[in-house]
Amino acid sequence: MHQGHLNEDFARRSAELEKRLGEYRSAAQKYQALFHQFPYGITISDENGEILETNVVAEELLGILKDEHESRSINPEDWNIIRPDGSPMPLEEWAAVVALRENRVVSKVMGVVGKDGGVAWFNVAAAPLHLKGYGVVITYHNISDKIQTEKALTDSEKRFQMLFENAPLGYQSLDENGCFIQVNQTWLQILGYAREEVIGRPFSDFLHPDWKEHFKENFPRFKAIGEILGVEFYMRKKDGAFILVSFNGKIGKDAKGDFKQTHCILQDITEQKRTQDALEKRLLALTRPMEDPEDVHLQDLFSIKDLQKFQDEFSAAMNVASLITTPAGEPITAPSNFTRLCSELIRSTEIGRANCHKSDSILGAHHQNGPAVRPCLSGGLWDAGASIIVGGKHLANWLIGQVRDKTQTEESIRAYARTIGADEEECAKAFWETPSMNVEEFQRIADLLYTFANTLSDMAFQNLQQARFIAERKQAEEAIKRHQSLHSKLVANIGDVIVIIDQEGVSRYKSANIEKHFGWKPEDVLGKSTWDNVHPEDIEGAKKFFADLAREPDKTGVLECRYRRKDGAFRWIEFTGVSLFHDPDINGILGNYHDITERKEAEKSLRESEARFKALHNASFGGIAIHDKGVILDCNQGLSQISGHTVEELIGMDGLLLIAEQSRDLVMGNILAGYEKPYEAMGVRKNGEEFPLRLEARNIPYQGKQVRVVEFRDITESKAAEAEREKLQSQLLQAQKMESVGRLAGGVAHDFNNMLSVIMGHAEMAMDEMDPANPVFADLSEIFSAAQRSADITRQLLAFARKQTIAPKVLDLNHTVEGMLKMLRRLIGEDIDLVWAPHNNLWAVNMDPTQIDQILANLCVNARDAIDGVGKIVIETSKVSITDSPDQNSEARPGDYVVLAVSDDGKGMDFQTQENLFEPFFSTKDVDKGTGLGLAMVYGIVKQNKGFITVQSEVGQGAAFKIHLPKHTAPAALAPKKSAEAPAAKGHEMILVVEDEPAILNMARLMLEKLGYKILAANSPSQAIQLAKDPPGEIRLVITDVIMPNMNGRELEERLRMMHPNIKTLFMSGYTANVIAQHGVLDEEIRFLKKPFTKKILAARVREALDGSD
Known part of the structure; x- marks a missing residue:
């Protein structure tokens, strides 16, 4: 046993030792990596200065291999070290020696002279190593570039000072009082003074007496303006002589922007x-x-x-x-x-x-x-x-x-x-x-x-x-006609090659300079036909020219042709000749060859340039015309395309004929004023069509006089685009306005309808308990009616903003309208005839039938109010297919539509009224006759159902409103017939009512309890969940508000269904947002009670929910 414990202990210790060795090896590897990858050179020496270790960067910086490095010591014989000033650095100043001697970190700038004589500059830092066997660690940071930059800067400053002092122009600087601050050596040399004789003295001391006052007057102006150019003064030199000096200068400012001093260069311009x-x-x-x-x-x-x-x-x-x-x-x-x-x-x-x-x-x-x-x-x-x-x-x-x-x-x-x-x-x-x-x-x-x-x-x-010589040459030419000697005539024409050609075209004389110009020696061409060296294409014309010239004594003429050089190249010459066959000294045609090759090339280039200009002129995107006092001198093809006139018709035409009558005064005024900015006018084409133009003109030189060049640009398309942009901007503003009203309506509808629910509910319950003969009953009835009217206003706001909650159904519009006719006739009265004109085989529409009621009621009431006394209102239906968006109504979209039209023969509307017709709160009625929300609500309903509305009206001619509703492909359901009002339905089931508004929660509980139901009341979703966990009986129905803090009605329904899968839900709200309705449209499976509601409506919705199937 004892031996076994020993073995285990040995194994454990071996493992620990191996682990530590591994850690040491890892640390050593990290040290080596850091040592060799460090960006500075590093050497490590012992206490005697012998180098023990060297990293790779030190080898590269010092240009010494590792083996050579580590065989060196701190020894002046091994290193050639110099100070920053270039002098040798003694051993006792070396960073490593100081660090070892004084036992502290030392940093020095040291130059290391390499084997090739080049110097590398380093910032050398040496630090003592307090480890056995080690002395000092040294880092080398190469700062050669920095040293060279500093040296270059110093040299540059010296050069600048030298250039400043020896610049070819004098320099002077004056303070705010006009006294010298600084001058350069050139200034001193120009005027002969020593520097100490100048600095601090006023500039005026060195001026000619007649110029001192001029300086005093103008120096403040110089300081204010900040610059002078070419200002001249007479200055007195030290020897008393006066010289004329020209000054250019600027002022210098301090950090605050105030005057500091002047800086001027000067030049002696006397000579x-x-x-x-x-x-x-x-x-x-x-x-x-x-x-x-x-x-x-x-x-x-x-x-x-x-x-x-x-x-x-x-x-x-x-x-x-x-x-x-x-x-x-x-x-x-x-x-x-x-x-x-x-x-x-x-x-x-x-x-x-x-x-x-x-x-x-x-x-x-x-x-x-x-x-x-x-x-x-x-x-x-x-x-x-x-x-x-x-x-x-x-x-x-x-x-x-x-x-x-x-x-x-x-x-x-x-x-x-x-x-x-x-x-x-x-x-x-x-x-x-x-x-x-x-x-x-x-x-x-x-x-x-x-x-x-x-x-x-x-x-x-x-x-x-x-120029004088040319005049003398002309005199010499005249002398030829007076039979002067051949020598005098040749001298007069020495500038070109002088020739004499006889009757046969043979060269009898060629001046010696023909070799310079054409390579021929005179003897090469004398006695030979001149035509031998004339270009073949020019020979016939040249012969004819000479024959014509020879017929008449003293006749002169000029011929241009190509003459061959000795190297075979042809040069253009201008031959100017005079017929002197009658002169015995000449007996031929005397003339001179003048080389005009360069002129010909220039003329060719000019022709090509003019052709290019003409091409660009005609390729311009607009019309261009050059006119003189309105008469068109030239134009491009673009103007022809714009105006309908040909270019030939335009040239010579009065340019004002291209301008429409209403714009001619404007255009003529701009021509006379030399106006050169772009402006707009109306143009007129050849066919009489007027169109918008953008004109821009400049005065230019043309054929030796000032004329006007005008650019005509047809801006018909851009004007149309601009109108379209304004139209779209107007639509955008209308949409933004509707959105703002929608936010307003949505923001107030929830709380407002909650308050109206309480008012209407309690008023109704109070009336149920009261004898109608009681005087208070009438007051309660007024309260109830006022609350209903307030609810209608809220509903109209939501309808206009397309925020009201609706339950669309597939309808036959004819049946829906027919169900309203009796009510509408009562609404408009007996004096107005209501005509119903339905269209057969009408397409179905998908729409909430109550919205049809709202549209017809509002349009018929407005039509009734527009008729004074007896009149007629026509309600008709039709169907229409639109293939393209009509220009007059950008809201229309291609598709099939069912049209519901309401027209009257009333007083009609002016254009201004029609422009504001659908604005919320806009009304032409008396203040107590309407809210101004009726047509705004109609507009909102139509837009909510993806339709559009058009209006046609003139003052005294009645009005017609056409509602376009999208066709629906499903078959239509007949509108339900409205039955006589039945008593409120009762029951006995258990109902959970959830409402965060205490007044509504209490009112709903009272209403339902009076109807016989067992009620669990919760003022929050969390309380409702707690009640549903352990109810006193089966909860058959939950009536919940839609908008509540922390959890909305939809989320509460999902939580409750997890506990009671068979529970039914009736949502109630004055504004649902998008919780149970998408863009105001209820999902088909949703049961919904709109606030404010009466007890009868509540009873009916509860009974429908309980008796209905999921």
């Missing part, structure tokens, strides 16, 4: 002014024999196609956006290399576009000593501009930019996007798509731009001089 004055004098000298130079534009001096190509190539090579504009900012060339950030995002907003235009205008100011370089006011991108000046006249600006400064941050463009309302995320994406440069790189490109602009200015000036 520029002198040069400009000299150039203006030079231009004046060129005005004869040229035209007025004020009419000279850049487009007159250069081919725009060449300029565009030059600009495109410059933009592509320099990676900048580029555009040439007029001094007013209107584009001359198309934009080149524009960035998405500017063209699609910034300029798409109103604020961004305004800032861009403002920047462009600043760049457009001429700068004599170099390009204008500045950050754009819209987005802060680098922009530059250079002016093209010809003879002192500012012809154009060449602008470049949309370049991101390398130091600019994404947040700056995000902030700007928020300021101008642009898409912030898209702006951020586009920001990084934008080319980037530092200021020096961009400045070099701007300088190159300035050189090119000056070159264009010189070339333009030379072209102006060419």
Whole structure:
């Protein structure tokens, strides 16, 4: 036994040991996983600094393999460590050494120089390990990127300071009193002062005496407006000389938005002014024999196609956006290399576009000593501009930019996007798509731009001089006619290839520049037929031209044809020739070849462009017309389709003939006023049909004059759609109004009918116990009648709102109406004839017969009240099938309907009355003659039964109401005949009455006990369940309210049937909601007693329930 216990104990201890070993192994595995997957490098050393363990991240960060790592110690010979300033870090400063020495956690920034000489920067944290055999644990967090970013920021700040001080423009900042806060080195160099001679002194101290007052008057305006552009002052240099300086500036504000200081750049324009004055004098000298130079534009001096190509190539090579504009900012060339950030995002907003235009205008100011370089006011991108000046006249600006400064941050463009309302995320994406440069790189490109602009200015000036040369050439041509020498004639025409062709078409002379233009040397073509190099398709016309020219001395002519180059390609030339066969020096036709290939290509492009425009013009979705003072000059096919006139008929027509008479004054007034916003008018087609139009017009230049282009858009369909929308909106408002009344009715019906039940019940019971001769009997009768009238009003409200509880039956409408005729005749009186006109073979309808009674009673009473004295009311039935929804009644739906119509020959109704006919509480009767709910109730009943109602009436012509009720396919039941009133039925069964209103519960108990029944009364569903668990006898019937707290009548019935399967149920309520009726329609198996009720009605319903079968 003892040995057995030992064995068990050994096994238990072995199991525990194995379990602990497993836990240790699991912990070790977790430690190893954490150690090697930790995002920082980790090394563990002993007390002497010998490295014991290294994780994978440390190997990667330090670039040393694990085996090499763990053979190292804390030894300067094994590691090359440097401080943040780049100097060697001595061993005693190393984090691990400090941690071991001072027994505390140490964190340092240390640089580790690798084998390749590269430096990796780490945030090194060393902590002592208080474990035997261990010394310190070290973590390495690579912060190289952070160090480089900080270094780049520091370098950037230094560069900015250098750029600020040495910028090509001077800078100054003034405080609110106009005293200097700061200036840059360029400012000091321009004016010759030392910085300490300037800071703190008033700006006016450095102005010409004549300009000081001007500054004092305008400085407050500058602070108020916030910006100045191109303001000029004469300033005094330190040496006493005065220079003209141009200022551009803005104000800076503090965090509260108040003025803080000014920021202005300035430029010495003294020399520029002198040069400009000299150039203006030079231009004046060129005005004869040229035209007025004020009419000279850049487009007159250069081919725009060449300029565009030059600009495109410059933009592509320099990676900048580029555009040439007029001094007013209107584009001359198309934009080149524009960035998405500017063209699609910034300029798409109103604020961004305004800032861009403002920047462009600043760049457009001429700068004599170099390009204008500045950050754009819209987005802060680098922009530059250079002016093209010809003879002192500012012809154009060449602008470049949309370049991101390398130091600019994404947040700056995000902030700007928020300021101008642009898409912030898209702006951020586009920001990084934008080319980037530092200021020096961009400045070099701007300088190159300035050189090119000056070159264009010189070339333009030379072209102006060419105007004088052309005049001299014309004089030379005249000299040819006066028989000057061949040499003089050739010099006059040296700009093109000069030729002499004899009577046979043989070339007798070709100027040497033919090789430059066509590749032929003169000797290649001399003595040979000119027709050899003319395009085959042009030879016949060329020969005819020469023959006609040769017939008359001194006759001149111009021919366009294709001439072959030596390489086989054909070029279009314009040959201008003069017949000089009578001149012995010429003896032929003298002329020149002028290459017009580019012009021909441009003309072809223009024709194609015009064809495309014509196609787009005709493809427009609306009609377009160009008119001059109303006369149509041109139009598209769309206008023809709209108006019914052909295009040929429209051109030359008075455009007002397309406008209906009632709109012509409006249209003519808008034409005279130059109105350019869309507006509506009535048009008229060729067939006389009038239709609604939407017109929009603009003034445009056309064939050398200002005309008006108009878009005609037929809005017939949109007008119809708008009318339909208004119609549907009206129906929606009516439905919402009905819903509101329904909620009101449903909200009050339950409590109101409960109170009326108590009033009517007690009044009735009191009258049963009283002799009718008793004077109080009449008072009780009035109380009973008033309660009945109140109940009728509640019922009418519920009927209008389609909330009343009904029990539909399949009816023959003819039989149902016939059962009411006797009562209706009594209702309308003897002076009015009631005519009944039933339709044979009428379809059945599914409807509560009491609702038919309500409809006929209300319509007949209204008809009676509309007849003064003697008259006639007609009740008729019919059937109709509707296939489409009639336009005049959108409530109608396709289907088969039984029609119940009531018409009279009374006074009829006007349109306003008919519009409000079915509104609840609307009435044309005296206040004491009606509630205004009758027709509203009829409308509600008809809608509850999925029908619709139409009304036809005119003042003095009577009225006709037609009720359309859906056809029912089941056979109809005959309306039950109303029997003479019988006494209240009695009984002896046990009845459980459940009602949460104590007054009704007590009244019902008294009524039923007087009828002989045994009553169990419960004031809540929970009490009813308790009574039903142990009743004093068999409960044959439960009478329960429908709407009660915590549990409704339907739920109570289900609970009671679980205890008494054979129990029968009679529900009672003034408003059932949807507990026992869906949308007010009772289920067929439901027995229902509507509140308020009389004792006789209660007795009858109880007896029906007890005697009926489930």
